[in-house]
Amino acid sequence: MQNVDAIGSGIPVYPKDNFLTNGFTLKSWLLTKDHKRIAIMYLITISLFFMAGGLYASAIRLELLTPETDLLTSATYNKVFTQHGILMIFFFLIPSIPAVLGNFLLPIMIGAKDLALPRINLLSLYIYWVGGILTVYALLQGGVDTGWTFYTPYSTTFSNSYVMAVGLGIFINGFSSILTGLNFIVTVHTMRAPGMTWFRLPLFVWAQYATSLVMILGTPVVAITVLLLAIERTVGVGIFDPAIGGDPILFQHMFWFYSHPAVYIMVLPGMGVVSELISNFSRKKIFGYEFIAFSSIAIAVFGFLVWGHHMFVSGQSMYAGLVFSFLTMVVAVPSAIKMFNWTATLYKGSISFDTPMLYGLGFMGLFLIGGLTGLFLGSIGLTVYLTDTYFVVAHFHYVMVGGQVIAYLGGLHYWWPKMTGRMYSEFWGKISAMLVFIGFNLTFFPQFILGYQGMPRRYASYPAELQVLNIFSTAGASVLAVGFIMPLVYLTHSLFFGKPAGDNPWMLPGLEWRTTSPPPTENFVTTPVVTWEAYEFGEESGLDLEGARRREQVSTVV
Amino acid sequence: MATHSDTHHEEFHYHAPGLQHQFEDMKQQEESVSIGMWMFLVQEIMFFGGLFTAYLVFRSRFPLAFAEASNHLNAFWGGLNTLVLIVSSLTMALAVYFAQKGNRNMQVIMIILTMIFGATFLGVKVIEYTDKYNTGLVPVTGWNKKTKKADAEHAAEPAKKDQAFAIPLIETRAEASEAAGDHSAPYINPKGEFQWNSGRHVFDYAIEKEKSGKPYLTAAERVGYFSNGEFDPNKYRDKIRIFYYIYFVMTGLHALHMIIGLGLMAWLLWAAYRGTFSADYFAPVEMSGLYWHFVDIVWIFLFPLLYLLGRHFLGAH
Numbered sequence: 001m002q003n004v005d006a007i008g009s010g011i012p013v014y015p016k017d018n019f020l021t022n023g024f025t026l027k028s029w030l031l032t033k034d035h036k037r038i039a040i041m042y043l044i045t046i047s048l049f050f051m052a053g054g055l056y057a058s059a060i061r062l063e064l065l066t067p068e069t070d071l072l073t074s075a076t077y078n079k080v081f082t083q084h085g086i087l088m089i090f091f092f093l094i095p096s097i098p099a100v101l102g103n104f105l106l107p108i109m110i111g112a113k114d115l116a117l118p119r120i121n122l123l124s125l126y127i128y129w130v131g132g133i134l135t136v137y138a139l140l141q142g143g144v145d146t147g148w149t150f151y152t153p154y155s156t157t158f159s160n161s162y163v164m165a166v167g168l169g170i171f172i173n174g175f176s177s178i179l180t181g182l183n184f185i186v187t188v189h190t191m192r193a194p195g196m197t198w199f200r201l202p203l204f205v206w207a208q209y210a211t212s213l214v215m216i217l218g219t220p221v222v223a224i225t226v227l228l229l230a231i232e233r234t235v236g237v238g239i240f241d242p243a244i245g246g247d248p249i250l251f252q253h254m255f256w257f258y259s260h261p262a263v264y265i266m267v268l269p270g271m272g273v274v275s276e277l278i279s280n281f282s283r284k285k286i287f288g289y290e291f292i293a294f295s296s297i298a299i300a301v302f303g304f305l306v307w308g309h310h311m312f313v314s315g316q317s318m319y320a321g322l323v324f325s326f327l328t329m330v331v332a333v334p335s336a337i338k339m340f341n342w343t344a345t346l347y348k349g350s351i352s353f354d355t356p357m358l359y360g361l362g363f364m365g366l367f368l369i370g371g372l373t374g375l376f377l378g379s380i381g382l383t384v385y386l387t388d389t390y391f392v393v394a395h396f397h398y399v400m401v402g403g404q405v406i407a408y409l410g411g412l413h414y415w416w417p418k419m420t421g422r423m424y425s426e427f428w429g430k431i432s433a434m435l436v437f438i439g440f441n442l443t444f445f446p447q448f449i450l451g452y453q454g455m456p457r458r459y460a461s462y463p464a465e466l467q468v469l470n471i472f473s474t475a476g477a478s479v480l481a482v483g484f485i486m487p488l489v490y491l492t493h494s495l496f497f498g499k500p501a502g503d504n505p506w507m508l509p510g511l512e513w514r515t516t517s518p519p520p521t522e523n524f525v526t527t528p529v530v531t532w533e534a535y536e537f538g539e540e541s542g543l544d545l546e547g548a549r550r551r552e553q554v555s556t557v558v
Numbered sequence: 559m560a561t562h563s564d565t566h567h568e569e570f571h572y573h574a575p576g577l578q579h580q581f582e583d584m585k586q587q588e589e590s591v592s593i594g595m596w597m598f599l600v601q602e603i604m605f606f607g608g609l610f611t612a613y614l615v616f617r618s619r620f621p622l623a624f625a626e627a628s629n630h631l632n633a634f635w636g637g638l639n640t641l642v643l644i645v646s647s648l649t650m651a652l653a654v655y656f657a658q659k660g661n662r663n664m665q666v667i668m669i670i671l672t673m674i675f676g677a678t679f680l681g682v683k684v685i686e687y688t689d690k691y692n693t694g695l696v697p698v699t700g701w702n703k704k705t706k707k708a709d710a711e712h713a714a715e716p717a718k719k720d721q722a723f724a725i726p727l728i729e730t731r732a733e734a735s736e737a738a739g740d741h742s743a744p745y746i747n748p749k750g751e752f753q754w755n756s757g758r759h760v761f762d763y764a765i766e767k768e769k770s771g772k773p774y775l776t777a778a779e780r781v782g783y784f785s786n787g788e789f790d791p792n793k794y795r796d797k798i799r800i801f802y803y804i805y806f807v808m809t810g811l812h813a814l815h816m817i818i819g820l821g822l823m824a825w826l827l828w829a830a831y832r833g834t835f836s837a838d839y840f841a842p843v844e845m846s847g848l849y850w851h852f853v854d855i856v857w858i859f860l861f862p863l864l865y866l867l868g869r870h871f872l873g874a875h
Binding site for chain 2: 033113115120178182187190219250
């Protein structure tokens with residue numbers, strides 16, 4: 001509590017209520033316009049979807065424990081991996097960081113009272129719920145077996161599963177993502193506090209802004225694509241089925257035009273979180289702020305030009321393949337810029353290995369592997385051999401789980417004391433961060449080798465020679481599951497028994513740490529005036545870090 | 559900005575009409591709403607953009623089939639609708655203007671006029687869709703008018719078309735029966751199927767051109783219209799059906815946007831009638847106007863792409 005005095009520009013008085021205690025009725029939650037409450041509701045919902053997707057993942061790994069098709073039939077297996085993909089991508093990964101952490105923190109980080117369009121924000125949550133319920137209904141009815149990519153003409157003509165309901169669920173859900181992106185863009189443009197210039201924005205905000213651009217430009221395209229697919233499936237006439245004059249490759253183009261940029265929706269916010277973690281837990285101004293900020297924008301722009309690398313062997317023109325291969329190499333550059341800048345930030349930093357930082361460093365290692373193997377797959381010669389093998393599976397899990405999920409967990413731990421006002425157990429936090437890292441590598445690194453040895457994806461059986469590596473992978477998945485379940489337990493525990501975190505438990509200069517924990521409904525009692533640069537750890541920023549640290553050491557010793 | 563909050567300041571905030579709690583002042587609110595609306599329109603452009611892409615891909619591959627099919631849309635109705643929408647854009651812009659001036663009565667009148675034009679557009683669309691339904695040009699089996707032989711024999715005179723814009727082509731079964739007279743070959747469509755009757759005027763025109771030594775067909779057409787080197791009317795018909803599929807999806811989604819626009823107008827009308835808008839607070843009118851203009855512009859692109867395409871082939875005959 002004494003930190004508030006140490007932070008000169010913090011709020012002088014305590015508000016009566018924080019956002020959690022400002023109303024306890026169900027109505028006060030369901031009809032709230034408070035971005036923080038909406039974020040909490042998102043957090044709960046996406047956690048449920050994550051668990052559901054995780055159950056499907058467990059089923060996949062258990063089936064692949066043995067070479068034979070024994071636990072699941074092939075048809076069931078098709079549904080299981082499809083639903084794992086659909087739940088994880090559309091209902092967990094895409095909303096994870098933007099809708100939970102972004103929603104909660106973006107207005108606070110720029111010193112605003114709320115997002116610019118709070119009712120639109122609530123609407124996006126409801127749209128997400130409707131899309132989610134429709135999808136869950138379809139899964140309970142019997143599910144879908146097309147793969148999450150819905151390739152035509154299988155999905156329009158041949159698949160005998162609930163393609164329509166799931167497609168509609170994804171179509172509806174897309175608008176939730178569009179509205180969130182729209183809201184973030186408007187908010188960053190118009191709601192910044194006095195003195196919060198564009199180049200004082202935390203890099204998390206820059207990353208959210210870039211993500212929002214992708215959401216607005218990409219998601220409508222997949223919406224119309226899925227809509228066309230649904231119409232074609234219903235009425236039997238359309239533009240995707242070659243039997244009636246249509247073009248299945250056009251579907252792939254339109255699908256990947258969104259779904260490749262969607263990969264950046266799934267990793268850019270993670271990069272934003274990691275920029276925060278690396279700089280703050282090194283207690284050092286981030287190296288190359290402008291480069292990291294603009295590399296986010298560059299990824300958003302170039303991300304729209306590389307969709308064809310999903311289609312190297314699907315019959316697109318060879319010349320298009322060459323261009324897409326080249327552009328794929330180009331899009332790696334801004335990601336590399338970020339990696340180098342993070343590394344440079346760590347250099348001679350005063351690094352503390354708190355739980356969030358363990359996730360942040362884990363991200364750097366895993367994303368490095370995920371990103372570099374992406375270059376293997378982007379090179380047009382090698383990809384012919386690796387397409388549709390477990391090498392691809394391992395690659396995108398390294399980016400999606402090793403990137404976004406790790407960053408999401410890191411961010412959740414980092415801002416948990418701000419969101420709830422409680423501190424979790426650092427001991428268990430560190431254990432689980434390490435379990436996740438070890439379990440993840442044990443699960444997915446063997447899959448690189450499996451893919452290189454030629455094991456195709458999306459099959460329930462495989463040659464017996466490949467069993468050893470598959471056993472490694474399934475064993476790793478068990479460790480990973482434990483690592484994911486532990487935070488659920490100790491974070492929930494901390495809600496009731498955790499020690500009060502104080503306003504600024506990590507001793508950091510960011511604007512979000514200058515209000516109370518949990519923040520009041522209006523975020524700041526008086527509108528803050530920003531007079532410092534981002535990640536400024538000097539004395540002049542008003543943070544008596546050394547003094548605060550001394551006090552903390554004394555209290556730990558006691 | 560509000561660095562020190564005295565009570566007068568707060569009260570001023572409280573009384574500003576339509577100011578939401580999250581904003582400091584009206585200027586910030588207007589900017590936010592405006593950027594938000596433009597971002598929404600950006601996503602709308604991408605949404606329709608997917609359709610336009612699909613159109614362009616098939617149009618560039620099969621220009622002959624698309625021209626052939628396009629000649630069966632009624633350019634008179636399409637042109638009339640274009641005019642109606644352009645005028646509605648004018649009345650919409652005037653509604654915004656009068657809202658800014660705080661002129662309630664003119665505002666209400668302009669919104670009503672806009673709604674009338676919007677409804678006219680949809681009415682014309684109903685006429686056009688009905689015509690396609692009656693003549694069997696809806697691409698989906700079962701979604702056309704089902705006529706049995708007995709119905710056809712007792713049917714009244716077929717509707718007269720406006721000769722100035724009518725297309726002198728016999729390409730659908732309905733046209734074929736009309737040309738032959740009721741008694742010899744009545745138009746029947748018991749299952750409500752797509753009624754393209756292997757008409758190929760534009761294709762023949764292209765073949766004539768090819769004979770003069772100039773390549774006229776696209777590479778896709780050389781594959782897409784032929785089976786074993788022979789012209790395949792069924793494959794040609796598939797491409798024509800794709801045109802109608804795209805026509806119905808695009809104009810259908812556009813009409814849906816018009817209906818949403820009319821809903822917005824109804825809400826605006828109610829608010830304007832109650833005198834909600836003034837020179838200080840007119841953002842909802844302005845934003846609805848942006849939406850309305852956007853929907854108009856989509857039609858400005860749809861009309862030439864769908865209706866006017868390849869009408870010069872008629873002049874050549």
